[in-house]
Amino acid sequence: MLVRRKFWYRVISILAILVVGVGIYGLLQSLGNALSGSAAPTAPAEAQSGAASSTTESQIAQAVFAAINKDREAAGLPALGWSDALVQGAHKHNQAMASANQLSHQLPGEADLGKRVTQDGLKWWWVGENIGQTTDATVNGALAIHKAMMAEQPPEDGHRKNILTTEGKLIGIDVLIDANHQLWITEDFAKV
Secondary structure (H helix, E strand, C coil), rough: CCHHHHHHHHHHHHHHHHHHHHHHHHHHCCCCCCCCCCCCCCCCCCCCCCHHHHHHHHHHHHHHHHHHHHHHHHHCCCCEEEEEEHHHHHHHHHHHHHHCCCCCCCCCCCCCCHHHHHHHCCCCCCEEEEEEEECCCCHHHHHHHHHHCCCCCCCCCCHHHHHHHHHHHEEEEEEEEEECCCEEEEEEEEEC
């Protein structure tokens, strides 16, 4: 699993560099938020919590939610339901990643995904998680991460499998833009 994470971190980092190189104008037309990418800041990122930023972050999360359910529909799968409890857990995880400036499913001192979902009040029997980061500050940047996940090929297609799960019924998506204008996205999936 560690090898898989390192591989996908590199793939997403490379994709983020390409997106930034091709879409520099998109950064200038940002929604006020940035998707965190391969350009590492010199100091750990501090999470923003402003109301205007949260509205835009929420809009980006909803765009990704719509894209996920569109891809599920195309695959003949039912839409996932939205879970505010999963969003809360995803937000806490985004804050932890932004503070550590590290893309990881579990940071040092942080509970694993199952424990985090339980702490957020869900009694689950299956959970999954996708995470991403980019410097593209637009909905297009977040959707580029989604497209990269959907383009994964076996056996390295864990993100795609989570999106097209037949187990999961709920999803919570959080987008966080840190003080360095990097966008962090966490998608938590569950069956309760």
